[in-house]
Each structure stands twice: as C-alpha cells, then as structure tokens.
Amino acid sequence: MKRILTLIGIATFIMACSKESNPAPAPTGEKATLSIQFDNIIGSKNLQLNTGNYTNAAGEQFSISKLQYYISNIRVKTTAGVEFVVPQDSSYFLVNEAEPASQFLKVRVPEGDYATLTFVLGVDSLRSTMDISKRTGALDPSSGMDAGMYWGWNSGYIFFKMEGLSAAAPVDPSGQNKFRYHIGGFGGYSAPTLNNIKTIVIDLTAGGIARVRKGREANIHIMTDVMKLFNGGTMVSIAAHPTVMFSDYSVLIANNYTSMFTHDHTEN
C-alpha cells in the first residue's frame, strides 16, 4: 500500500513538474466544446459565392467564386488571464465558404469564462516543415493539394485563397476575366523568404465573453470581412494586380486582410 502511495506521489509530482514547465498554466477542470464560427461577409453584405456583386474602393466591380483559408494554433484566455492552448494536433482548420460545416471550428477547452481568442491565419512554419506523416487532416499535402491549398513546387501551404471574376481583370488563357489571390509563405526552409503567417488576437469582452460549460456549446461568432483585402493600408486594384501568388506584393495583401476579423457576438 505504502509503495503504491509513493508511486502515486511520484506520479503526481512528475505531472506537477511537467505542468509547471508549460509556459502558461492551463486552467484545470473538465473540458467542453467551444465553437468558433467564421462568418464570411463583404463590407456590409453577407458574402454570396458567384451570385453577389461587389465594388471595391478602387471602383472595380467583382464577384467571388472561391474563398478558403487556414485557421490554426487556437488559444483562449480566461477573464482572469489564464491561457489555454488547444493541443496542436487538433488545431488546424480549413475554412471554406462553399462548405458551411467548415465554418464552425470545434475545439475542446476546459470549462471557464474566456475573454480573449488568439489564432493563426495560416500554418505555422514548424508544421509547414514537419515530416509528412505528422500532417494529417486539413494539412495532408496529398489531400490539401486537391483542395488547392498547397504549393508543390515550392513546398508550402497556401494560407488564404480568394478567386473571382471582374471586368477589371484581363482575360486569362481560359477565356475568363478572373482574379486570383493565393497567399502563403511561411518564411522559407533553406533560405529566408517572405512570411505571411499572421497571428490574430481578438478581445471578446465587448461582444460577449465565451462561457464554456459541459453540456453546452458556446459559439464565438466572428465576422470575416474580405473587402478588407482590397480596402486597407494598401488600396488593391484588380486591374493592377489580377493575380497575386508567391510574390512580394502578397505581403501587402496579407497586411490588409489581417484586419478582416471582428467579433460580432457570442452565443453561450
């Protein structure tokens, strides 16, 4: 009996130690599901793929046919300032405007009242360079590639992709007036290059903190205003930049869209 107790003692001690070595102690307690909803809008309108017509600050009319982006590395902080980091293996999501279910990100966090949400728009560089067997689900390059969110020739994920039609765009080889924004770049593996990984911090206090409890599912409702891609620090013109992929200009676009997320409200 004594032995077992000693063992338990040691185990507890070890657990305590390993917890302590975490940068931020996780709130204890039972875990419950927290839902984070990404509701894509454009200016003051709800986004409608293909059928909606919009005008950017450059005065160009356009419609959007595809919108996808990676959200990863989710963290939440309680009103008391205690942070919980969602285990990385369950913290990669591909939000796709064409798939409503993909717009609700479900994570398991300890019960608590959360006032801050932090996430990465894109895929961190560590995961971007990890062994292929560690890249599952939304990150499997052999399926992510089919979703069109992976550059094979320049090994790396496309973090944000938006495509659409606009008379302002020149006719492409397929005969369409198409614009394409494929934004990625994790900083480079063997040589430094552009880094478009963006960490977004959202304060939930004004819109309503998330009260995570077992048996309920709090839903943090985020609005993603993709008009910000055009109308931001840089005024992006489709005519001048119909296609932006792996190029220096992509940094300006990424800087613009960093401000596209706002917290609308929380359903507790």
Place this chain on the structure above:
Amino acid sequence: MKHRPILVGALLVVVIYGCSKADDVMSFMGFRKPANFGAPVYKLENNDITQAGFELGRKLFYEPRLSRNNTISCGDCHIQTSAFTHHGHDVSHGIDDRLGSRNSPPIMNMAWSQTFMWDGGVFDLDLQPIVPITNPVEMDETMANVLEKLRAHPQYPALFKKAFGTSEITGPRMMKAMSQFMVMLVSANSRYDSVVRQQGPAFTPDEQAGYVIFKSKCSNCHQEPLFTDNSFRNNGIGVGYNDDQGRYTTTLNPADKYCFKVPSLRNLAYTAPYMHDGRLLTLDAVLDHYTHEMQDMPTLDPLLKQNSTLGIAVTTTERGLLLSFLNTLNDKHFITDKRFSEQAQ
C-alpha cells in the same frame, strides 16, 4: 535404416532451401553510406528502409497509374540507363506529350540533397512526388485519385500491408515508400570512387592531371564527393528561352535571380543534354561555355569573373585532361543495377 540417405538428402535440401531463402533476405542490405560520402541529410529515422518498403517504392516509381490517363510513370522521365534522367530531352515531356520547362535531373544520391528541383523549391524528398503527379504538364492527376486507384488495385493493399503492417493506403505511406526507393539510388561505384577508396587501380596520368585541374577550376562549386555543394549559383549561361529565374522564384531574393542548383557531375556520360533547360548537348559545348561563352549578369557567380575576366581559362590540352577526369565519374554499375530496374519486379 535403408531410408536414411534419403532422409538426410531431404534434410539437406531443406537446409539448403532454407539457406538460400535466408540469403535472399540478406541480399537486401538496406541503405549503406559509401565510405567516401558524408552523413546523409535525409531523415532515415523517420523512414526505416525495409525490403518491402523499397520494393513497394520501386513499383510505385514505375507505376503509370500515378498519371491521369495511366500512361506516364516517374520512370518515363527518370530512366535508369540514363542515370534516371530523361535522355535526349532538353525539357522533359509528360502526359499527352505536353512539354515542361526544365531538364529532368538525375535521381541519384538523393539522401545527401538538402533541397530538390533546380530551384530548391522542395525541401523534403517525401514531398517531391506530389509535384509531378499533380503538375498539368507532367502526370496531371490528383492525389485523391491516385490513392483510389491504388486501393482498387489487386496487389497494392497487400504490398502496403507488407511494408507498413496494415493494408491502409495513405498519401504519407505512399510518399515514404517512394522515398525508400529513391534514397536507395546511390551512385558511388565510379572509377573515381574506387580510386578515392583505394579499391582499384589508380588514375592514369591524364586522369590524375585532369583531377588536379578540376580541383583548381571546378570543385569550388562541383564539390567532392557528390560533385555539388548543394548551393544555387548563376554560372553565366545566360537567360533561357522562357526567362526561368530559378532560385529567385522560390526565395524572391533578387540576389538569387537566374541561380540554379549546382548539379552533380557524376554520370555525365548518360545524362546529356546539360543545364537546367538542357540547352547544351555535349561536354565540349559545356566547356566552350565556361571558357569563352560566359555571359555577364548582375548575379553571375563571382568565381566566374575573377580579376574582371569572364569565364574559366582552360587550354586545349587541359580540356582533354579535364574530360578524361570527368569520364572517371561514370558509374556503369549504377545504371545497370538490377535492383533499380523496372524489370526487377
């Protein structure tokens, strides 16, 4: 009692049979680092090379189902008898005879490569096959389709089981198997290697003289024993027909414009044409380039413009010697090794 010899005979047969089976297993020696090579870069600890994995990788490498219309395999553009290049093609052609924009490089000594492709855009061999499979001018297929085709195939589920323990066919498993095959493609049995390892006759006087010239004029970039330093440089061949800017396209660093991976010089006898777009057909043309056709550009490697003189000075006599040295880098054993051939299956 009378039957004893027969019994013994039968026993012997069993023993011999057993032995030869064991030999078969023993004959797969896994990955071996040649004595004159450094430590491999490929993370072998993440991909244990086994006979079953290697054989599965080989089968996949020669599998036309990896292409949209089941016509093109990796082995079509990477032919063993040409040291796994696309012999006779300046830029390789793929599905429906669509043309690519670059010359297919040899697949050899991949375990020591830090990056892949002429621009180094791929940093892990395990991620490499995705590129040709999904490239519209190469195999034009989707990974999801390839995996479906393999799952529906009468042999692959069992082969995956043999290699990975279960018959599940996933992208990562497929990539790992293909890497096992490619990592095993080690070319280290040229005359040069046997001289360096002191396993065979020494260089002839001409070869030795050529080696000395090589070391003073070429090995800064084409570093032994791989004959590449894995760096990206502009060797002054000038802008190609399609303005391929090489390394710059993956780093966006202006200093990398028109820089390409320094290629190995092993097996040159089998890998013509030369350079990233296959524009030079012979080694004489290559040496003409280095001696008097070099083009100055802002990113030209400084080694090729010393004391403001363009190019590398090589006399006619020196050229002959240099060529005889380069000839010692051909590895007949590599291009005829049965383990690597399509017929081996």
